Amino acid sequence: MLHRLRQEATWLNLLLLSGLVGLMVVLVMPLYSLFVRSLYNRRGEFVGLDNYLSYLTSGGITGSAWNSFWVAIVSMLIVVTFAFAAAYALSRTKIAGKGLVRLLLTLPILAPSLLPAISLIYLFGNQGILKHWLMGASIYGPIGIILGSVFWTFPHALMILLTALSQADARQYEAAQSLKASPWRTFWTVTIPSARYGLVSAAFVVFTLVITDFGVAKVIGGNFNVLATDIYRNVIGQQRFEMGAVIGVILLLPAILAFAADRWVQKKQAAALSARSVPYQPKDSLKTKILGFGLLTPSIFFILLVIGMAVYASFLTYWPYNRSFTLNNYDFVRFDPAGWTPYFNSLKMATMTMVIGTLMIFVNAWLVERCPQPKWLRNLYQLLALLPMAVPGLVLGLAYIFFFNHPQNPLNNLYGGLLLMAICSLVHFYSVAHLTSVTALKQLDPEFEAVGDSLKSSRTGLFARLTLPLSLPAILDVALYLFVNAMTTVSAVVFIYGHNSRLASIMIMSLEEAGGTAAAAALSVIIMLTCAAAKILHSLLMMLVNAKHNAWKGKVQTSQEKSSTAKSRKLAWLWRKAPANQGA
Amino acid sequence: MKVAGARLKLSQVNKFYGDTQVLKDIHLEINPGEMVCFLGPSGCGKTTLLRIIAGLEQQSSGQLWQGENEITKAAVKERDFGIVFQSYALFPNMTISDNIAFGLRSQKASRSLIKERVSELLSLVGLVQHALKYPSQISGGQQQRVALARALAPAPGLLLLDEPLSALDAQVRQHLRTEIRQLQQSLGVTTILVTHDQEEALTMADRIVVMNHGVIEQVGTPEEIYNQPASAFVASFIGSMNFLRVEQQPGNLVSIAGQQLALPKPWPSNQPLMLAIRPENIGLAAPNNQLPLAVIQQVEFLGSFVRLELRLDGQKLKVDLDSKEALQYDLTPGKQLAVRLPSSDLHCFAA
Numbered sequence: 001m002l003h004r005l006r007q008e009a010t011w012l013n014l015l016l017l018s019g020l021v022g023l024m025v026v027l028v029m030p031l032y033s034l035f036v037r038s039l040y041n042r043r044g045e046f047v048g049l050d051n052y053l054s055y056l057t058s059g060g061i062t063g064s065a066w067n068s069f070w071v072a073i074v075s076m077l078i079v080v081t082f083a084f085a086a087a088y089a090l091s092r093t094k095i096a097g098k099g100l101v102r103l104l105l106t107l108p109i110l111a112p113s114l115l116p117a118i119s120l121i122y123l124f125g126n127q128g129i130l131k132h133w134l135m136g137a138s139i140y141g142p143i144g145i146i147l148g149s150v151f152w153t154f155p156h157a158l159m160i161l162l163t164a165l166s167q168a169d170a171r172q173y174e175a176a177q178s179l180k181a182s183p184w185r186t187f188w189t190v191t192i193p194s195a196r197y198g199l200v201s202a203a204f205v206v207f208t209l210v211i212t213d214f215g216v217a218k219v220i221g222g223n224f225n226v227l228a229t230d231i232y233r234n235v236i237g238q239q240r241f242e243m244g245a246v247i248g249v250i251l252l253l254p255a256i257l258a259f260a261a262d263r264w265v266q267k268k269q270a271a272a273l274s275a276r277s278v279p280y281q282p283k284d285s286l287k288t289k290i291l292g293f294g295l296l297t298p299s300i301f302f303i304l305l306v307i308g309m310a311v312y313a314s315f316l317t318y319w320p321y322n323r324s325f326t327l328n329n330y331d332f333v334r335f336d337p338a339g340w341t342p343y344f345n346s347l348k349m350a351t352m353t354m355v356i357g358t359l360m361i362f363v364n365a366w367l368v369e370r371c372p373q374p375k376w377l378r379n380l381y382q383l384l385a386l387l388p389m390a391v392p393g394l395v396l397g398l399a400y401i402f403f404f405n406h407p408q409n410p411l412n413n414l415y416g417g418l419l420l421m422a423i424c425s426l427v428h429f430y431s432v433a434h435l436t437s438v439t440a441l442k443q444l445d446p447e448f449e450a451v452g453d454s455l456k457s458s459r460t461g462l463f464a465r466l467t468l469p470l471s472l473p474a475i476l477d478v479a480l481y482l483f484v485n486a487m488t489t490v491s492a493v494v495f496i497y498g499h500n501s502r503l504a505s506i507m508i509m510s511l512e513e514a515g516g517t518a519a520a521a522a523l524s525v526i527i528m529l530t531c532a533a534a535k536i537l538h539s540l541l542m543m544l545v546n547a548k549h550n551a552w553k554g555k556v557q558t559s560q561e562k563s564s565t566a567k568s569r570k571l572a573w574l575w576r577k578a579p580a581n582q583g584a
Numbered sequence: 585m586k587v588a589g590a591r592l593k594l595s596q597v598n599k600f601y602g603d604t605q606v607l608k609d610i611h612l613e614i615n616p617g618e619m620v621c622f623l624g625p626s627g628c629g630k631t632t633l634l635r636i637i638a639g640l641e642q643q644s645s646g647q648l649w650q651g652e653n654e655i656t657k658a659a660v661k662e663r664d665f666g667i668v669f670q671s672y673a674l675f676p677n678m679t680i681s682d683n684i685a686f687g688l689r690s691q692k693a694s695r696s697l698i699k700e701r702v703s704e705l706l707s708l709v710g711l712v713q714h715a716l717k718y719p720s721q722i723s724g725g726q727q728q729r730v731a732l733a734r735a736l737a738p739a740p741g742l743l744l745l746d747e748p749l750s751a752l753d754a755q756v757r758q759h760l761r762t763e764i765r766q767l768q769q770s771l772g773v774t775t776i777l778v779t780h781d782q783e784e785a786l787t788m789a790d791r792i793v794v795m796n797h798g799v800i801e802q803v804g805t806p807e808e809i810y811n812q813p814a815s816a817f818v819a820s821f822i823g824s825m826n827f828l829r830v831e832q833q834p835g836n837l838v839s840i841a842g843q844q845l846a847l848p849k850p851w852p853s854n855q856p857l858m859l860a861i862r863p864e865n866i867g868l869a870a871p872n873n874q875l876p877l878a879v880i881q882q883v884e885f886l887g888s889f890v891r892l893e894l895r896l897d898g899q900k901l902k903v904d905l906d907s908k909e910a911l912q913y914d915l916t917p918g919k920q921l922a923v924r925l926p927s928s929d930l931h932c933f934a935a
Contacts, residue, residue, distance in 0.1 A: 009659070447673035450640050453660035454667045455687030455738065469677050552676050552718035 008458055009372060016367040016377055019360065023384045025411075026427050030399035031391065037402045038245035051246045065250065068226040071142055072211040072254075075149040079206045080199065082150075083157035085295040088191075091165040093292030094284040102162075104300055106155040107307060110531035112488040114508045115524035116151035117219035118517060119310040120144050127320045140222030148216035151306050153209045154299065157202040164198020165191070168280040201265045208258040212251060212392030214491040215505075219512055227251050228394055228491070235398065235495065245402070248395040259390035307528075314522035332523065335516040338502060343526060346487055346504040349418045349425070353486035357426035357433060358479045365437035366467060370449055371459055389431035393492035396428050400496050416498025424496060425486040433478045440474030441467070472545045480538040484531045590651030590664070590741045591616055592637070592774065597646030599632055599798075606632050608798045610646065617772040619765070621785035624795035625821070630778045631746060633795070637776065638744055639663050650742065665742040666735030670750055672727050674719040680730050681706070681715045687738040705733040708767065725756040732764065736771070743768070743775040749784060761788055782822050786810065794818050816933040819860050826866075826901050828859045829935070841876035841897040846927045856935035859925075863891065863904040867924030868913060875922035883915045890915070896923060 041047045086105055090098055108116070123130045124139035124147075137143055172194070176186040192199075214228040221229055227247055235244035282288065313319060317326045333339035367373065368381050388396070404415045414420040444467065452462040468475075490505045497506055504527055511520040592614040599607035607629045614620050622630035635641040637648065639660040647656045655663050666687075675683050681702050688698045706712045709729040714722055719730065728748060735743060748764070749757045765788045768775050779785055785792045786806040794801045794809060794817075802814035813819035816827070830838040836847045838859065851857055871877055878894035878901055890910040894901040901923065913921060 445669075445671055445673040447669045447671060448675070450638070450660065451667065451669070451673045451734075452686075452690075453640075454638065454663075454665055454735070454740075455690055456661050457686065457690035461690060466675050466677065549677075552678075552720060 008460070012367060012371045012459060013373060013377065016364060016371070016373055016381060019364040019367065020377065020381050020384065022360070023381070023427075023430075026423050027384060027387060027391075027396075027430075030396070030403035033402040033406070034245050034248055034395065034399035037242060038249050040242060042240065042242060051242050052250075055243060055246050055250075064225040064227050064230045064247075067142070067224060068211050068228070069254075071145050071149070071226065072207050074142075075146045075153065075210045076203050076206045078146070078150050079153050079157045080161075080203050082299050083154055083202065084161050084195075084199065086299045087158055087161035087165050089292035089295035090162060091168070092191075092280070092282050093288040093295075094282045095289055095292040095296070101296060101300065104303060105158055105296075107303060107528075108152045109155045110484060110488070110535065111152070111307070111310075111528040112490060112505045112508065112524055113148065113152045113213055113215035114219055114490060114505065114512070114520070115310050115528065116148040116306050117144065117216045118508075118512060118521050118524060119306045119313070120147055120220055121517060122309050122313045122319065122521070123305070129320070138222070140220055141224040144220035144222070145217050145224065145226070148220055149210040149213060151303065152213075152216070153206045154303070156209060157206050160202040160205060161195065161198050164195040164201075168194055170280040173280060197265050197268055201262055204258040204261050204265070208255050208392075211254050212394060212491070214394050214494065215509075218490075218509060228392075231394055231398060232494065235401075241401070244398055248398045251392050251395050252390070255392050255395075256390040259386075262389075263386075310521045311525050313518055314525050316518060319518060329518040329522040330526070332507075332511075332519060335511055335514070335519040336507060338507065342502045342507040343504045343523065345418060345501055346527070347530070349422050349493075349501075349503060350483050350486035352418065352422035353425045353429075354479050354483040356422060357429070357482040358475060360426070361430065361433045361478060362437045362471070362475055365434055365441055366463060369438055369441040370444075370463075370467065385434040386431050388427055388429070391428070393428045393489060394494070397424060397492050397495040400424055404496070415496065416501060418501045421493045421496055421501065421503065422486065424492050425489055426482060428489065428492040429482055429485045433481055436474055436478050436481070437471070440471045444470060473542065473549070476538055476541055476545065480534060483534050487527055487531055487534075590774070591649075592742060592776075593649040594633075594637070595647045595649075597633070597636060597643045597648070599629070599636065599641070600644045606798050607636070607643070610800060612793065612800065612803070614774060614776065616774055618790045619768050619775045619777065619788060621789035621792045622776065622778045622795060623782060623785040623792050623822075624780065624801075626780055628795040629798040630780075630793075630795050634744055634746055634776060634778045637742075638665055638667055663742075664740050665744055666738065666740040667744040668728075668731045668735050668746065668748045670747040672719075672731040672751075674727055674730055674734070676719055679716050679718060680711060680722070683719065683730055684733045684737050686734060691738060701737060705737055708736075709733045723756075724752050725760055728752065728760060729763075732767070736773070741774065743773045745775065745777040747778055747780070750779075750781070757784075764788065786822075794821065796821070813860075813931060816858065816860070819931060819933065824863050824902060824904075825860050826863060827933075828861070828896070828899055828901070830857065830859050832857055840925075841878070843874070843876040845925060845930070847932060848927050848930050849932065851932050858933045858935040860931040860933060861925055861929055863902040864889075865926060865929035866901070866903045867926065868903065868905065868909075869922040869924060870913075871920045871922050875924055877920050878923050880915060880917050880919050880921060882917060892921075894921065894923065 038051055039046060039048060041051070089095065090102060095101070120139055121144075122128060124134055124144070125131070128139065131139075134143065139147075168191070172190050173186065176190050181189065211226075212228065214232065217224075217226045217229045218232065227250065231244045231247045231251070234240045234247065314329050315325050315327070316322070317324045317328070328334060331339075332343075364381065364385070368378055368385075400415075400420065403409060404411055404420060406412065414423075448466060449459070449462065452459070452466070457465075488505065490509065493503055494506060494509075497503055504523055508520045508523050508527075511517070511523065592612075594610055594612040597607055597610040598605065610633060622633060624630050632641060636643045639655070639658055639662075643656075647654060649655065650664060675686065678686070684702050684705050685698050688701060693701070702715075703712070706715055709732060711722075711726060711729060711733070714726065719727055722730070728751075731748070745764075749760055752760065761784060777785075777788060786809075789806060791803060791805055792809050793803050796817050802809060802818045804812070804814075809818060809822055813822065813825075819825045820827070828840060830840045830845070832838055832851075832853055833844065834853060836850055837844050838847060838857070839845065840859075845859075869875060876896060878896040880892060881895050881900075882893040884891040884893075885907075887907070889907055890905045892903040892905060892915065894903060903923070
């Protein structure tokens with residue numbers, strides 16, 4: 001008996017250790033190869049920082065890096081402004097149909113970042129219907145990149161700001177009112193300060209997403225160079241891998257910076273949240289309704305315009321000359337001999353990412369959070385689990401070339417296969433899934449394991465009978481998050497697909513390049529519908545789980561949940577239900 | 585269903601967190617069937633000591649025995665105890681019966697035995713009609729009883745209660761105190777209760793272990809702790825106590841406000857001394873020249889008794905007076921009263 005118990009503890013340590021080793025192999029070692037590669041020239045001779053110097057002197061910094069930087073800053077300013085307005089309207093006014101509005105505003109998450117780029121070409125391109133809106137300026141370049149980036153990063157900022165704004169303390173507003181502060185002054189002295197961490201966090205998240213994104217710039221960037229397209233051109237176009245590695249390392253810097261800033265903000269925010277507060281109830285007046293409507297309209301209009309245009313274009317025979325309805329654009333064989341195969345590859349890859357990822361991430365989170373582990377192992381694992389957040393998908397994919405395509409790597413035969421792409425995607429999206437799992441596990445009573453031990457239950461027994469059923473909502477969230485992101489990602493897989501493992505998002509790119517823009521739009525729409533279906537399935541499963549949970553969830557649980565929504569900003573990425581007071 | 589408890593013995597237990605020592609040289613023996621309370625202010629180390637006994641925390645040094653078995657290094661599961669936490673940590677997705685049956689199931693008890701034992705415990709804690717409800721559907725006091733039943737189900741030799749009543753409101757708490765005590769006595773299970781509530785300790789315990797800053801200040805029955813506090817800390821922590829500075833005089837005498845008092849026990853004349861006396865042990869009289877005189881500062885009417893705050897020799901003195909007795913005196917602030925400090929009720933502590 002004793003022997004068996006000791007064995008269990010050792011076994012749990014070994015299991016986490018193997019998770020750690022796994023992350024070493026699929027994350028740390030590839031990044032190390034990337035770094036090393038940037039120090040060697042094309043012939044494999046060590047040249048120190050020469051590659052960096054030649055990139056700098058060739059105008060890389062003044063060109064692409066500067067372009068990336070200012071485009072990301074402008075996009076960030078636009079997104080944060082509009083997302084804040086929308087979040088304000090959703091949390092501080094009583095308008096009808098909030099659920100629907102939130103759904104509409106988060107739709108871009110379901111689409112690959114290529115979709116807005118394609119749609120923008122239809123809207124503002126050379127043949128665009130709204131071309132005159134640009135007053136002669138070209139959509140191919142910074143304007144297109146900024147508009148496309150605004151579209152797909154909007155929901156990320158919205159979710160963070162909604163969480164931040166819904167943590168308002170009604171008593172602060174009552175105090176401001178009793179001190180006769182004007183609404184304008186109240187806004188600047190109460191609303192903005194209480195949402196400041198959310199604003200900082202949203203700004204960093206959007207900045208990182210834009211500066212590391214590849215899809216939008218590839219499709220609509222034209223001759224406007226940014227870091228992400230620079231990497232692609234160097235690696236795919238000119239086979240200059242060492243230069244790709246150099247830009248990859250450079251691209252790590254802003255991401256790491258943003259990551260560090262975000263962690264700092266998270267810590268501050270957690271401290272600010274511990275105080276008890278009375279939730280704010282929005283006032284029901286015509287004035288605030290009009291305000292809310294006004295704040296939401298631009299965002300809703302833009303999102304519907306972009307999506308609507310993509311859907312519309314996908315059904316047209318030949319833009320702009322023959323606008324008759326057709327389904328031909330969905331018959332992909334007409335444009336590419338692979339036909340629908342890449343779509344099914346995507347489906348397979350996303351399913352693999354979801355299944356392997358959810359299992360691995362949740363079990364590891366449980367091991368690290370709820371099982372006795374040596375301190376060094378716990379700390380090291382937590383560090384590695386958060387690291388992917390600071391690694392752009394494109395950089396990770398590039399690192400995978402150097403590591404997995406190396407002839408001496410025993411895992412070499414994975415290269416070009418769906419499994420490796422699934423691994424790359426799951427590593428790329430590891431951190432958010434990890435944080436979601438950890439947040440859920442932290443919410444369980446810290447003494448459960450102590451009680452279980454005193455009642456002589458095995459840890460695995462307690463996991464199956466208690467931890468797992470209680471964590472089902474979080475597990476479903478993680479699964480959806482991984483599926484949707486793996487389905488829509490371009491940057492993480494653009495370097496590592498093989499002949500027989502082309503994915504739908506990659507095919508959208510090549511269709512667009514070959515002039516099959518309508519088919520590219522059609523495939524984008526298909527991906528979006530697939531993700532929407534996954535989301536609907538997720539909602540149905542959630543209803544089932546909640547029905548079961550509601551049986552044993554009384555008053556106690558809901559009050560716990562309320563306080564937990566505050567902590568779970570990471571959950572907000574996944575459209576979890578209403579943070580605090582906007583449940584109405 | 586009497587449970588045979590085993591003697592628990594702790595020897596030279598120390599615990600450090602980094603450089604801070606939270607438990608200092610703890611020696612303790614707990615007899616079978618006894619109910620012992622660890623009492624002390626928060627941060628005194630009582631919960632840490634309980635967790636060390638449970639194996640949830642590892643002592644830095646020292647040994648523990650449960651009966652004949654040394655459990656110094658035993659894992660939690662290798663020790664024989666049931667535990668109730670402040671939060672109860674009931675499994676929210678299991679019914680009351682399933683919660684209670686949990687320990688029996690993990691010991692692979694037979695189905696019929698489990699059923700029998702669960703219904704026995706349900707009736708013991710008076711929750712038969714709630715058997716199929718979930719924890720969130722019953723009241724806090726009922727949840728507490730479920731936690732107790734769950735801990736007792738596998739018939740452990742030792743029951744550990746970590747502030748089990750502090751999450752409940754005053755009335756329920758009072759009621760449960762009696763209930764837990766009766767249950768413990770009828771089962772005869774050795775029990776350790778951690779609390780910061782002296783009333784809880786005084787009413788429930790066979791013996792109280794008073795702790796402060798990681799050391800045991802005193803171990804004794806509630807009467808001993810109250811009537812013969814071993815240290816100034818115990819005296820001040822339990823009940824209400826007056827401390828008085830006095831002038832030492834030869835012949836085991838002291839003086840205060842110009843009047844001499846005899847000490848209850850010999851005290852070395854070269855060691856500074858402080859007198860202590862409980863407010864209810866002080867007698868009053870009309871001003872006279874045999875007794876020290878005090879001035880009334882404040883009068884508080886507390887129903888069955890009156891609390892006076894007097895000034896004696898420049899020091900504060902609290903006196904509790906029966907409400908009826910209080911009618912004999914003029915209790916206007918500023919008036920003088922003579923106070924009687926009976927030798928037998930005086931305690932001496934080093935100043």
